[in-house]
Amino acid sequence: MIAELGHFALILAFVMALVQSVLPMLGAVKRDARLMAIARPVSIHMFLMVGLSFAALTYSYLVSDFSVANVVQNSFSQKPLIYKISGVWGNHEGSVLLWVLILVFFGALVGAFGSNLPAPLRAATLAVQAWVVSGFLLFILATSNPFERQLPAPIEGNGLNPILQDIGLAIHPPLLYIGYVGFSITFSFAVAALILGRLDAAWARWVRPWTLLAWVFLTLGISMGSYWAYYELGWGGWWFWDPVENASLMPWLSGTALLHSALVMEKRDALKVWTVLLAIITFSLSMLGTFLVRSGVLTSVHAFATDPQRGVFILVLLCLFIGGSLSLFAWRAPLLKQGGIFAPISREGALVFNNLFLTAATASVFVGTLYPLALDAFDGTKISVGAPFFNLTFGPLMVPLLLVIPFGQSMAWKRGDLLAVAQRLYAAMALALVLALVMLWSWGADNILAALGVGLAVWVMAGSVSELWSRGKFSSVGPLKGIRRIVGLPGSAWGTAVAHFGVGVTVLGIVSATAFQTEVVLTMKPGQSVDVGSYQVTFDGLSPATGPNYIEDIGRFTVRKAGVVAGTMTPSKRVYEASRMPTTEAGIMTSGVSQLYLALGEIHQDGSLDIRAYFKPLVLLIWLGCVVMAIGGGLSIMDRRLRVGAPTPSRRRQTSSSGTAGTSTSGAGTSTGAGS
C-alpha cells in the first residue's frame, strides 16, 4: 500500500504541477490576485507530495519490498543499511525522482521565503518552475516509473553496482543535483521576467540569493564528486574531463559568470540582456548535463542508464525548454531599456572581463564535450577528446581571469583608478613574485610553469587578504578601529574576499599536486621497500578479509619517513558478492594537506603484487579551496541586503554597502567594456 501511495502522490504532484503551470501565470499576466494566490501553497504542497513519494520509495528499499521492480533491480536483502538508502537514487528512476524532488524543493523555497517578491513575479516564476516540474514528472511517469510493480515478487534482488556502494555516492548526487537543479529557479525567474516584461535592478537583487545558493551547493557537489573519483576509482587523478564531470562544470562556469553579471545588473541596471541570457544558458546546461548522463548518449563511469526511448524523451524536453526560452528571449530582449553606463576601467568593466573569459571557458568545455558526439553522429568518425584538449583550451583562458581577480575586486564602480588599485596591491604582487622566483630557483628552470602557477595562486590569495586589509584603513583610523571596521564589513564583502581566496587555494593545490607529484608503478614482493617522495613504503604482506557484502585482499604497508615509522596503509582489492565485480580501494595517508596514495593492481601467484604509489603534495588544497569558495558564497547569502525588498519598515538596521560603493561580491579584472 505504501508503494502504491507513493505512486499516487507522484501522480497527484504531476496533476498539481499542470494546474500550477497555467493558473498563476494567467493570474500574473491578467493581474488577478486569486489566481496568483494559489502559487505559493501549491508549490509547497507539490514538494510534500513528491517528498512523500520519495519517502515511499525509500521505505520500499529499506524493507526490501521486492514487489517493486526498481527495488528488485537495484537492491539486495543483505545490503548494508546505508547503501539501501543510497540505492534509492543510485539508479536511473530513483535519481530522476531525486532530481524532481530537488526541483520542487526549490519551488517550495521560493513559495515559503519569497515574501519579499512582488506577487506577479513570484506567481509567474513558480508557474515557470511548474512547467519544468511537469515536463520531468511526465518523463518519470511515462518512461522511468520507479513504482512499477513486479508481481509475483522474487525473493531476492539483483544487487547494486558495487562501485556505487560507497559513502561518497550517498552524498554526491544529492549535492550535485541541489547545485545544478538549483539554477532552475534562476531560469524560472528569467523566463517569468521576460514574460512580464520587467527586468531591472530590483529583479537582479531578488534573483541573486537563489543563484548564490545553487552555486554554493554545486561548488560543494563538484568538489565532493572529484574527491570521490580520486579515492574510489584508484587512478590517483582528481579530475578526468569525463563528460559527466564536464556536465557539472559547465553550469558551474556559467553560473559563476551569472553571479557576477547579476551584480552589475543589481548595482548599475546594466548588462540586463546578458544576465538574462546567462540565467537561461546556465539552467540549459544543467538540463543538458542531465540529458547527457541520463540518456546514455555518453558512456562513462556514471552513466547507468542506456535506453534510447528515455534519451529521446529528455531530448524533446530539452529542446522544448531551451528552444522555448531562447525564442522568448529573442522576442522580448530588444524591448529592454539601456541601463547605466560605465568606463572600461571600472568594477563593471572587470565583471564584463570575468564574464567574457568564463563564458569562453564554458564554450571550450562545451565543444570538447559535445564535438565527439556531433562528429560521431555526423560521419561516424570516433574521436576522444581528453585532458590535453582541455589543458590547452581551458587552462590559458583561466590564467588572465586569475590574474585580474585582485584588481577587479578592488576597483570602484563606474570609473576605476587602475594606478591606485595597483598601489594597494603592491604587497600582494611582491609576495607572489618573490615566491615564484624562490620556486624557480629551488626547482630549476624546467618547472617554470609550476613556479608561475604558484605565483598566480599566491597573487590571488594575497590580493584577497590585501583587499580586506585596505578596507580597514589602518593608517587613518588606527589598529583597533581598523579591525572593527574589517569585522563590521558587510557579508558580501567578506564573501567576495573569502571566495576569491578559495580560488587561490584551489589553484595552489592543483599546481602543486600536478607539477610536484611523485608517481611509482612497480611489482613488490613482501618485505620489499620503495621510495615515494620523501617516504619509504614497505610491503608487509597480503591478508584476506570479509566485509558485510564483499571479500577483499588487503595489502599491508608500513610507511617510514627518514627511518621513523609514520603509519601503516591498507589499500585493498574488493570483490562484491552480489555481482562478482572487483573494485580497488585506494589507501590514503594524509599528512598536513599532502597525501600518500597507494592503489593495488594485479596480485600474482607468488604473493607479489603490482602497486601504484603517488605522493601528492598539497593535494587536499584542491578540495579545501572549493570548501572555502562555498563558505564565501554562504557569507554572501547571509548578507542581509539580499533579503531586503519586502515592504517591512522593521528592516532598518542592515549593515552594509550601497548602490555604488565597491563592497559586494564581485569578479575579476580590469580590461575594457561598456554596458550592454
Place this chain on the structure above:
Amino acid sequence: MIFWFVASLLAVGAALVILIPAQRARRADFAAEDSLSADMAVYKDQIDELDRDLARGLIEPETAGEARIEIARRLLGVDELLKSRSSANKGMSRYATALIQGAALLFIPVASIVLYLFLGVPGAEDQPLQARLNVPSQDQSLDVLIARVEQHLADNPNDGQGWDILAPVYMRIADPARAATAYAKAASLLGSTYQREIGYGEALLAIDQGIVNDEARAAFERANRLDPEAVKPRFYLAEALTQEGRVEEARTAWRRLLEDAQEGAGWVEVARTRLAELQGGELATDAPGPTAADVSAASNMTEADRAAMIEGMVAGLSERLTTEGGGLQEWTRLIRAYVVLKRPEDAQAALEKAKNSFKDESTAIAQLEALGRELGLSVSQ
C-alpha cells in the same frame, strides 16, 4: 480500502490548497500597487545603504551623490509605472472563479485518479521481505524457504545444521555449485559423514557434468571409508576408474559391485553396460552414455520419474542412431535397454536396424547375432 481513503485525503488536500488561498485572496483587494511596492522597497533600501556607507566613510561623498541620483531615477521609474498601471486590467474575476473551482474540484481529483488507475496497480499490497519470510512454512514456496534459511545463515554462518538442510535443497533446484559449498561447509563445521561426503561428491559431479574429478573422487573415497557397504561411492569410484581408462581395475570394480547387487536397482543396468563395454575392450569414454549425474539424479527419483527419464534417454539414443547412425557399441546399448525396459518388439526392431547398418561387416553381424541370442531375440532372417 485504507489506500483509497488515504489517496482521497491527499486529493482533497490538494484541492483545498488551491481553494482556500484563492478564497482568502478574494477578500483582499488586488491592487497593482502591491506588486510595485516591492520594487520601491528595494530602491529605498539601496538609498538607506548608501547613507550608511557614507556615514561610515566607506565611499566618497561625490560618488555617493552620483549613486543617489541613479537610484532616485529608478524610484521615479517605478512611480511612473504605477500610474500607468492603475488604469490597467485589474483581474478577470468571472473566469478566475470558474478556473479555480474547476481545477480544484474537477481536474485534480479526476485526472489524478484516472491516471493512477491507468498507471498504478490498485490494491497491490506491499511485500516487505521480512514479513514474507515470517509466513508459516506450509504456506510458502520453496524459494521463500530457501531465502529464509539463507538469511539465517548470513547471520549465523557457523550453523552447520542450516547448511545440512540447505545442501540437498540446492541439489533439488539444480544449483549444484551452491550445494557443493553447502555440503563442504556442513562437513567442515560438523565433521565428515557419509551423507555429506556423498552429497559433496555428487554436487561436484553435477557441476562437472558427469566427470569424476579428483576432488569428487576424494569425497567418494572418504564416503566409501565411512560406509564400505554403500553402493553409491563404489559405483562412482568404478565410474572414475572407467573414465580414467584404467580398464582392469574398472572391470574388477564393476564386477564386485554387481556381485552385491540387488535385482531391480536402477543402477545395475548401467553397471552391466559399463562392464560389457569394458569387456568389449573398448573405452566407454567415446560413447556418450548416461552420465553419473544422470544416474545419481535417477536414483533420487520416484520410480515413475526414473522410468520416464530412462525412456527419454532411450528414445533419444534411438532417434540419433536411426538418423545419424552410430557405433556397434551404441546399438548394443540400445538393444539392451529395450530388453531391460521390457519392450522386446523394439529390441527386435533395433537389432534388425543395427544388422542392416553393419551389413558389410561380418564380425559386427556376428556380434549382434550373439547378442540377440543372449537376450532371447530372434536372430534368423
Place this chain on the structure above:
Amino acid sequence: MTRKQRRLITIGSVGAVLVLAVGLILAALNDQIVFFQGPTDIVEKDLPLGQRMRLGGLVEEGSLERFEDSRVAFKVTDGANTVAVTYQGILPDLFREGQGVIAEGELIGARAFNADTILAKHDENYMPKEVAETLKKQGVWKGNE
C-alpha cells in the same frame, strides 16, 4: 571617451577574447584529439606510425603475457584482424581476456601498438560503445541492444 569609442572598445575586447577562445579550441582540436580505431582500421588504413590513437576491441583469449616490472603484452582483436599491444603499468580491475578494452597510445609497427593508458569499464556487462560498434561491424558481437 565618447559613447562610440566605448562601444568600439567593447566590441574589440569581446572580439579579441572570442578569437582567442576559438583559436585555442581549433588548435587543440587539431592536435589534441585522438581518433578511435579498430584492429581492422589499423590493418587496412595503413596509418602512420607514432600517431596517437585509441585502439578498441576484445582482448584475445589466451594472449595475455606478463613480464617484469608490470609489463604486459596482449592482443586486441575484432574477429577479423588482430593487433599486438604492449603496456607497462597496472591493468584496470575489469581487464579480462575475452572482454572489451580500449588502449590509448601509438602505433609502433604494422600490427603493433604501444599503450600508455588502458581503459576497461566499470560494469561487467558493459561494452565500451566504440568497441561494441567495431565488433558489430565485424559481426563478432551480437549485443543485446
